[in-house]
Amino acid sequence: MTTSAHKRRSASLLCLAAGFVIAAAPASFAQQAPARPRGAAPAPAPWFGVPLPPARGGVPAVLVGPRGVRPAIVPPNEAKFHELEGAAIRADLETIVGFSKESRASHEIGNGQLWGRITGYPSSAKTIEWTAEQFRKAGIADVKIQPMTQDPQARLFLPTSWELKVLGDASYGPGTADVVLESAMPVGTDIPGGTLTAPMVLVGSSNPSFAPLIDVKGKIAVLVVVPQAHMVFDRGTVSPRTQDLMKRGAVAVLTVLRHPGNEYAKDLGGCGGPCFNVGGRDGFFLERVLDRAASAGATPVRAQLTMKSETKTNLRAENAVATIPGRSTEVIVLDAHADAWFDGAGDNGDGLSVLIALARHFAKPENKPDRTLVLIASAGHHTTGLNGPRSFVAANPDLVKRAVLVVNIEHVAQRNFGPGRSVATDGYRDFVADSGEAPITAGITNESPYLNDLFQQGVAKYGTNFVSEPSPMLSGETGGFTSMDVALITIMQAPPLYHTTGETLDVISTPGLERMARFLAFFVKQAGKAQVTAINPPGSSPRRSAEPDDR
Numbered sequence: 001m002t003t004s005a006h007k008r009r010s011a012s013l014l015c016l017a018a019g020f021v022i023a024a025a026p027a028s029f030a031q032q033a034p035a036r037p038r039g040a041a042p043a044p045a046p047w048f049g050v051p052l053p054p055a056r057g058g059v060p061a062v063l064v065g066p067r068g069v070r071p072a073i074v075p076p077n078e079a080k081f082h083e084l085e086g087a088a089i090r091a092d093l094e095t096i097v098g099f100s101k102e103s104r105a106s107h108e109i110g111n112g113q114l115w116g117r118i119t120g121y122p123s124s125a126k127t128i129e130w131t132a133e134q135f136r137k138a139g140i141a142d143v144k145i146q147p148m149t150q151d152p153q154a155r156l157f158l159p160t161s162w163e164l165k166v167l168g169d170a171s172y173g174p175g176t177a178d179v180v181l182e183s184a185m186p187v188g189t190d191i192p193g194g195t196l197t198a199p200m201v202l203v204g205s206s207n208p209s210f211a212p213l214i215d216v217k218g219k220i221a222v223l224v225v226v227p228q229a230h231m232v233f234d235r236g237t238v239s240p241r242t243q244d245l246m247k248r249g250a251v252a253v254l255t256v257l258r259h260p261g262n263e264y265a266k267d268l269g270g271c272g273g274p275c276f277n278v279g280g281r282d283g284f285f286l287e288r289v290l291d292r293a294a295s296a297g298a299t300p301v302r303a304q305l306t307m308k309s310e311t312k313t314n315l316r317a318e319n320a321v322a323t324i325p326g327r328s329t330e331v332i333v334l335d336a337h338a339d340a341w342f343d344g345a346g347d348n349g350d351g352l353s354v355l356i357a358l359a360r361h362f363a364k365p366e367n368k369p370d371r372t373l374v375l376i377a378s379a380g381h382h383t384t385g386l387n388g389p390r391s392f393v394a395a396n397p398d399l400v401k402r403a404v405l406v407v408n409i410e411h412v413a414q415r416n417f418g419p420g421r422s423v424a425t426d427g428y429r430d431f432v433a434d435s436g437e438a439p440i441t442a443g444i445t446n447e448s449p450y451l452n453d454l455f456q457q458g459v460a461k462y463g464t465n466f467v468s469e470p471s472p473m474l475s476g477e478t479g480g481f482t483s484m485d486v487a488l489i490t491i492m493q494a495p496p497l498y499h500t501t502g503e504t505l506d507v508i509s510t511p512g513l514e515r516m517a518r519f520l521a522f523f524v525k526q527a528g529k530a531q532v533t534a535i536n537p538p539g540s541s542p543r544r545s546a547e548p549d550d551r
């Protein structure tokens, strides 16, 4: 640890300790500025007096207080479905997140700064094999591990170690030392020579109406983005703006994401040069320091970026595919992707654990399904050139031919949270979990009224937080099933912590897991009995335009 990093860590620990005190105090107290005698100038302090941000991982992204989540609704005749209870599903979710934690602890990628359940690596293979074992233990006789290989031209680019250091200068206040912004996450290309030092310039949102007025030549442009939900929604805006900054001569782009907490965010890439995302509280520090330096007419603040990477080809992965024979040979496909960046408790540990619960439920002879169920623990879609659903379709023409419906269970039980009444020690607004789950969109490609009505019933019967508006949305995993000419359903939350290190077990709702599992068991039973023409009404035209691919 360098001296500056050491100083930084000590300061962070102090911040953290103070944070607990303030969090326990009334919100109005937490928001008051410390008293200072009238007319007195602020004492000179490092970094123009701007408090240092906390270490990444030193503070939770979201405050999860002692008030729990509203309980799941259990209809009287369903009390015996113990395999669908929240605690049982959560135990599986913990095992699934454990594969990510192992990836991190063992430094599966580079120095361990990046981790996950990564398709093409042992962390993903172990998750798939463990899931197959759960299917077998549930009593399912037909469980297959189906291999796949990476597309020949595809390349997986992975940063293996990196650092973003903001360089101190005595003119910024006595004692100003370099600060490492630990939430920085590379999302662009390699840095030529591995390191780069340049002054930074704040470009705000970089709207085309004023972006050309700011000289970014030879500088690191600092873009500010306020994500309204998961970063997929911002890809269409952010990528062109970062590319424009590079074209106008910027040497790198830092995208400050005003996310909860101070997390890594692996999304919004494609700037065409070196670019890094910066988490909420690091970004808050950076914006304020750049503003203060400009107001004071100080030497422009510089940053040093360093990075190493590796590029992988010819990777191999596998799906686990379990078939539960029904009374009919027609097939309903249930899919959940197993891969994830970071802990991935919400993307998609929750969906995978719900899939396992459904396997246990329908494997019981008394719950034999009407239509045959095919459950896929998919290698997913985060690794370029490997796609679980697409490989499933290619390897199982007979099942595909018999399918009447596909349901993708993806990000389904993350807690809802919002801006809190309090702020943290550095002044950044806290985010607080509430007593329910984040909104869940149910996308039905062919807009079947019958299927839509089942979701409506789900809200009334189980309290699932489906959004009020029906949608033909298709996203994430579902993209790999588009060659199938049947209703494709995507059940998906889109909260801001998606693809960040903030998606930990803390922010998953245990009653939410149960709500979703009970709803889906009901849904599968109803859809199992429905006429094919109700599921796929003649003349309905499934929309097939996916949202940008969920990588």
Ligand SMILES: [Zn+2]
Pocket: 337, 347, 348, 410, 411, 476, 477, 550
């Ligand atoms: Zn996902």
